[in-house]
Amino acid sequence: MSRHDGGSPADVARWRGHLQAELDGALIYRTLAEVEPQPELAEVYRRLAEAELRHAEHWRAKLREAGVEPALKPSWRARVLSWLARRFGTEVVLPVIVQQERGDRARYDAQMDARSAGLPAAERSHARLLSMIAGTTPRGLPGSVIARLEGRHRFVGGNALRAAVLGANDGLVSNLNLVMGVAGAELSGDAILITGLAGLLAGATSMALGEWLSVQSARELFEQQLAIEAEELDEVPEEEQEELALIFQAKGLPEPRAREMAERLMSDRxxxxDTLAREELGIDPEELGGSALTAAATSFVLFAVGAIIPVVPFLFSAGRGAVASSIVVSGLALFGIGAAITLLTGRSVWYSGLRQLGIGLLTAAVTYGVGALIGISLPT
Structure with a gap:
């Protein structure tokens, strides 16, 4: 078939591939809408299918400008995914579709003819919306039950409690092993004390620096994501309004109410x-991951609290008595940390406490033995 100067053979092949992908997406979303038992989510899938068809028309128009009249049908892959959704439910294919949308976004980002039509932003929105549906929507539960479950999960798995327990545990176990290794080499009490304090400072400083880098990097990433979202809000406001409406629908609002809320929000940039950041990206614009300095200081203190425990006996005594006292107080602390972990896991206090005690003392015994071997081999 003849082709105008509207595109090179490579462009035509690329447009044909994009058209195929959008047609496949439309088929899969239509299937998800048909099999989804929750009406609100079914409507979300239906509108995503309509969006894919609009994108398909963009590529179909590009092909027609090049003198090509495409006659494409859904691929075997799309038909298989549709069959799986009908046979086993939407949850089976959602992760695959999320990855596909992310791939479409990455592919479109570098293409001017896709960016001019706002396709990267649309695909990015689809991927994030699907991730939210796949990752946070328990199936078949009413909203009130979901809210109670999510609240309980947040309490049980609270980040602050987990960080406190694990930070103190890191300090305790690492410095106990260090102290026992030096004690095994039968160095003087002063040498053990200095080594323990040096290990405390080195470990706490390392943990603080690592935490600072982690939080600061996350903060910078959040800032970049917010900047991208703000740019999309300016460049493709219609897509962002549609995305807001879909988010509200996914939360259970009827379509008219969801569209009304989205339109009202869009009147205030x-x-x-703020809503897109919280609902779509999971970011609190006022916090952006918290303070890196606060996180670093907290990590330093928590590690130091755990690390000082095996060192304390050597502040007041020396010799085997100090070593025995260090093992006893560290053992009690290990059991306490294991018991505290049950707040996160829901397991038995005795099970978690004794498990933590056993593992901690076993590693301490190993390092003590290694220290003893090294101490014997050292020249006097």
């Missing part, structure tokens, strides 16, 4: 960006 700051409120729209």
């Amino acid at each position: 700051t409120a729209a960006l």
